[in-house]
Amino acid sequence: MNKKKEAAGDAALKTISEPALKRLPLYHQYLKKVHSTGMQDISCTRIAEELNLTPILVRKDIAYTSIQGKPKTGYSVEALITAIEDFLGWKNTNEALLVGAGNLGNALLGYRQFNEYGLSIIAAFDSDKAKVGTTVHGKKVFDIDRFENITQRLKIKIGIITVSADSAQEVSDMMVRSGITAILNFTPVKISVPDGVTVQQVNLASSIAILIRSIE
Amino acid sequence: MNKKKEAAGDAALKTISEPALKRLPLYHQYLKKVHSTGMQDISCTRIAEELNLTPILVRKDIAYTSIQGKPKTGYSVEALITAIEDFLGWKNTNEALLVGAGNLGNALLGYRQFNEYGLSIIAAFDSDKAKVGTTVHGKKVFDIDRFENITQRLKIKIGIITVSADSAQEVSDMMVRSGITAILNFTPVKISVPDGVTVQQVNLASSIAILIRSIE
């Protein structure tokens, strides 16, 4: 598992671990719920209880965002929400391109929640001429041949792969060639990328494996 | 994080760790590719190289399936594929019901790969009367009111949640009430379930958080 090299940045800050980074969106989602009830402050204990974690873990995770809590009262809900959003880069939108306008690809093109996570899919690509030129959820589907050109012109860094398993590596290679450095891969294939490119695998097979095992 | 209690079974067998369990489908996918090239045997070293893991880790993971390798030659590709499928319960199909026939739900209803993972979504449910009665990718959409009844009658154990965030917990409660013991949750909400119920969270927000961080 190729650990991505730390993006330097503030050298004083310890780099956050992947598990911790993955928990921050969970806190955010819960805090927004809490905020809507009008609560002003919240403690780690409360968050931990709600999310089935330990208070110490929550406190350490929150510390990464450099927010300071107040003993006895905890953290300002509003400030904490903002701190997490800042830390995760949700304030500025990051543009992404999707390759593979099939079933799943189309669904993702219409998945509004992405915007809340600072991600905006601006267009799709497919090799199927029948799909090229169509519009899915307000987003245009381009010919795959134009991917490299468009990516470079718009300086897009994030690519989403929703093609079939057997062309996943090929599409990944094309993305890397085009300057993409972050890939969200929905195929069950482990794709190989050079150093400096980050891949997140959304592996439904793995999740299902755990579910099935639990019922047998 | 509530560790699920070990499903007893063969007491001699060490229970597999979650990370290991999640890697097995990756091996399977790669092995099928290898098998299609006609290769007879394969070594851990080869698998590890291909998937960016260490050979020792691969060997330990494979050991869970109780297959035996031969020094010098490695494992029979075919036998290994079968062993993993057996271990993951992919031989017999597990039926699932999906709640929330929106964008994402519909895409999942048409996602053929699920069958390869031993999962078959047999029907969908929605509270939107306009959707009730329609057919999506050959699967019927029922009124949510009928969920409990149908689940119990067919003794379904797996539920998939693709509703909006704010009704996720409600749907989860309903599933648990109906006898569902394994839930695949696509909402960004951490749902609370009683002991004995396994939840797998497909958290796109977390994956995106890692990607965005890598490019900033």
Next chain:
DNA sequence: TAGATTGTTAATCGATTAACAATC
């Protein structure tokens, strides 16, 4: 003040890796 809660340093626990003997 007393007590709840934060923040930090030390201990634990589990997964991964290393070392090495066994074997085809």
Next chain:
DNA sequence: TAGATTGTTAATCGATTAACAATC
């Protein structure tokens, strides 16, 4: 036989948890 590879036992490493001092 020699060497590659498996399988197992020990060492390492990193994340989580515990302990405790600081503070509002």
